[in-house]
Amino acid sequence: MTTTAPAPHVTAPESRARAATTRTDRPLPGLFRASYVRSVAELRGFFRNIQSVVFTLALPVILLVIFGSIFSGTIEGTNTDFKQYFVAGIIAAGVMSTAFTGLAINVTLERELGLIRRLASSPMPKGAYFVGKVVLVAVTCLLETILLVAIGTAFFGLDLPVDAGHWIAFGWILVLGTAAMALSGLAYTALIPSAATAPAIVTPPFLVLQFISGVFFPFNQLPDWMQTVAGFFPLKWLTQGFRYVFLPVDFQVVEAGGVWNLPAIALMLALWIFLAGFLTLVTFKWHGPKVK
Template identity: 55%
Template structure:
């Protein structure tokens, strides 16, 4: 009996130990950030594109938005900040996950002792860190070049933070779920870009939201980007601007409900549809 117990102990001693969720997650965050930084194309496209759009639109268009005394550039900047966050959390994340899936990277991680949850947590935190840096850069340029007024109260800063966090989380989980619709890495950008671009046009990024047709506003309000742009308009624009918002209010409660609903829905869909191997991975 003693010999048998010794043999069992020896077998288990030779097995790879399961790393804790915290060190595994920290390791994944480091890998994700290094991979993002070392991929200049992804870095330029994801971080620089919203900045370039801000510079172009902010330099070309100006003047008060119809029905208000607020300059168009202020409204546009509020929208492009939300679009920048979605660019990283949805488009950038989705494309990177599909590429990793096709090359068998995700499959190898799933077969390792690392907890599978560490992969998702690492991705979410990487997206959050990248988004915060991107938004900070957009705010800096907006203040220096276009005189964007920063929030004047702690309450507005608090609203800015929770809209950014909830919006980023909602877009991230939607991105994970959307991966199930992308067959391979070659089609990742082609399948991901159209819905993102359409949402920008109907969610108050390139065109004032209240000037869009009612049916278009209704459709856009179902998705995360429109609530995010509305939340940022509340933060950066004068309170008088809410007169042209739907119902004449900012509807912060509705923003919370929509974004939290997308986090829950995205998490559920990811749990039942996420694929750990690509079609060519054995």
């Protein structure tokens, strides 16, 4: 006859210690997995807020409808209707509105509410937060662009590209432009002290760059100094890229140098991705202002 030895008695403190050890031994989620989870959370949070979705997508559409209905005639020196020119510019402005303005304000609010600080203190790799935001902006910008292109084609005479080369260019210009604007928005949050001041600090550069980057007025008709200043910022190159995609090939005669200059567009947008990404890494604040 065999007997079974009684199980050793485990005290409550020992049980908690073993559970803690088990949790500690579990591998932490990697950057890829954490980025996926964070991206899904960002997208769910955005699309569940119907008011946020409508407001984000509505502003560029409103500008397109108002200004596209007001202006008429052709661009001087070309046979291109101003409405076509304006639609190409407002698509670029829509990307900046979503990826720069909206993201900078949203991140500042999350920082002040303490969400970013809590995420930073969790096991989640910090890089996953940025990936989640970029994915959210990329999806939103794509929807915004599709909406503006559809309206421009249906009501304002925008011609869609008919060859693969222009569609390929459209793809990489949209990707580079969205990334440059999103990282610029993240870097810009370092200059915003609180959520209450965010709109006042973010809106002025957005408005100024629209006026000097060829969104509302033909770029070649702007003063030389405005063209020079605009050339340092990504919106000018994004608008130029979309003009290449959607405007007739002979429109390039009024572009700088009389050419579309796609290599310069790619180079400047890539430089802004690098610069804004570096500034985000060294200046991003993971906590809001201290409460006195």
